[in-house]
Amino acid sequence: MTTAVRRAGAFAAVGTLVLVLPAYGVAAAAPLALAALVGAAFVTDGPLFELFARPGDREENRLYGLLGFVLSLTGLGLLTTASILTTGDVPELPLYVYVGTVLLLVYGNLCSELVKRYRRGPFAASTGFMAGGFVASVAGQAITIWLTTGTIPTDVLPKLAFLAASGAFLGALLRALLFERDDSLVLFSVGLLLWLLSELAPQVHYQDVAAAILVTLALGYVSYALQTASVEGMLTGILLSVLTIVLGGLGWFSLLITFFGVGALATKFRYDIKKDRGVAEENDGARGTGNVLGNAAVALASVLGFAAATVELLPVDATYFLFAFAGSLSTALSDTLSSEVGAIFDDPRLVTTWQRVEPGTDGAVTWQGELAGIAGALAMGIIAIAVFPGVDPSMTVTPTGGGIVLLAGVAGMTVDSLLGATIEGAVVGNQGVNFLATLSGAIVAVAAFVLVL
Structure with missing residues (x-):
């Protein structure tokens, strides 16, 4: 297993800890976040350092990548608390959206690194990110709803798929445009988009989501194969098309x-x-x-x-x-x-x-x-x-x-x-x-x- 895959797996393990929020509440999550912050700030060598360190972290001898990731998790998580938002006109970030966003990023990154072991190029990496992120986000959102309500209504599943697909396309686009160390920006961008979409699309139908995902992926691939769009242009077009079909x-x-x-x-x-x-x-x-x-x-x-x-x-x-x-x-x-x-x-x-x-x-x-x-x-x-x-x-x-x-x-x-x-x-x-x-x-x-x- 390559260093990049191990590191992505370690970040995925840290990200999965967000599931303690719907299971046990903020009180259980706070010590875990504090422990991660302390480790990121003070671990400078050894196996743990090698597991999480990115190339830039080794130069600085600090786990700045992990530190920024945990801080971004904490910052986005605060938006799920109603008291943080002082105006009653702005609803809090739904907990299931928060969990789905985090799992989308970490497992999308993990699947992207796994795919890159066998297929080179930005198209393969983006495909791995979208596939892994989509599945993880749908699962994370569904688990969160189940843990908080005791049931998963079938009519909510199309909306979860729409949010996961939109987030996966945006995340893959930003990952293609930015650097690996910009996970915090990707996390906040995806989280804010899904927060907005969760309010704009209270009810989504199966046929709309199926058409949006299948049709746009097919057309996006054709545009890339015919060289009428770059990978980034293809992903941008796919995201625009999905939002247009479902919201319009x-x-x-x-x-x-x-x-x-x-x-x-x-x-x-x-x-x-x-x-x-x-x-x-x-x-x-x-x-x-x-x-x-x-x-x-x-x-x-x-x-x-x-x-x-x-x-x-x-x-x-x-x-x-x-x-x-x-x-x-x-x-x-x-x-x-x-x-x-x-x-x-x-x-x-x-x-x-x-x-x-x-x-x-x-x-x-x-x-x-x-x-x-x-x-x-x-x-x-x-x-x-x-x-x-x-x-x-x-x-x-x-x-x-x-x-x-x-x-x-x-x-x-x-x-x-x-x-x-x-x-x-x-x-x-x-x-x-x-x-x-x-x-x-x-x-x-x-x-x-x-x-x-």
Whole structure:
């Protein structure tokens, strides 16, 4: 057994001690946490030190990794105590979410290290983390509910699976982006996400969770295999898709997957020509986390806002968030098609002065690219009309609503070109411009909805 596997197993053993909370309460957990803190602070050599020490710990001759891990466990655990939260408007972190989060991290890490013994590469490591973390989180949440209530209601199991899957995808993404020593950041990030989702999704159905996990994993693997997304980009897309399906619905996912699918194909369209011109996406067109979030962060916020409005955590008409979601993705697809198709044609012009510029110049447009962008926004509008309520009966998008989605996409595409010609490079990067453009598309869609419908 390798040192990395033994160390991950030791951290998993420490993390498993959180199960004393539902079994025996905080009073039993406090001495264990204190003992771990003392050991981490004062054990400087010997077998115990070698078991827990990471490479950086050996240089400093202190178990800082274990110390930070125990402190993060304690800090997140304090949020399960109602008296810590001084405002009655914020519910305490559910104990089952806390336990599930901790076990997800430690057993996800352990399974990741086991997989790395046989298969190299970030894809294998992330797969091991997701599989181990998902199983451990579902088991930990279920055990906690059973220990505290004496039963495990069958209707709560889909919600536990949804939380575990969301946490596993986020954890794998952060592990791929960060360093091993950043377990504390991963723990808090996953814990806070699951805390939010536990409030936004009080009831989850089996079919939604099954569709979300199976469909998104399959599509994520295809995107990675076809090299349209990096491992990090794949994980980001999977997480966004799962949240969209469960919190929004299949209609929402139809718009999201249209952007991902058509956008990926547009990126690969005549890639060699764009590469020769120096205007192709880096990494052979494989989009990473920054690119995905730059185009879809507003859509994600819209899904979360819709869920909050649906459960009356926000006193806002939930339909606003649907149009913000559709408008932002219409912009994202319109802009992607405009830039990827327009890049293969000659004589681009700067949108602010209409002067001819070199291909690839920020803010440059071609009439072919503009037509492609309009076609993308039109497609989004038509799909929105078709799936709401055709696929998703919770909402209705009329032909006028579809026109709003088209308008928002074209407006957002234009904003992207204007920002590219004026502030891109000097003030913000490409991903920042993408975010601002999709935000403008969402604003245009909501404003038009308020004024017209």
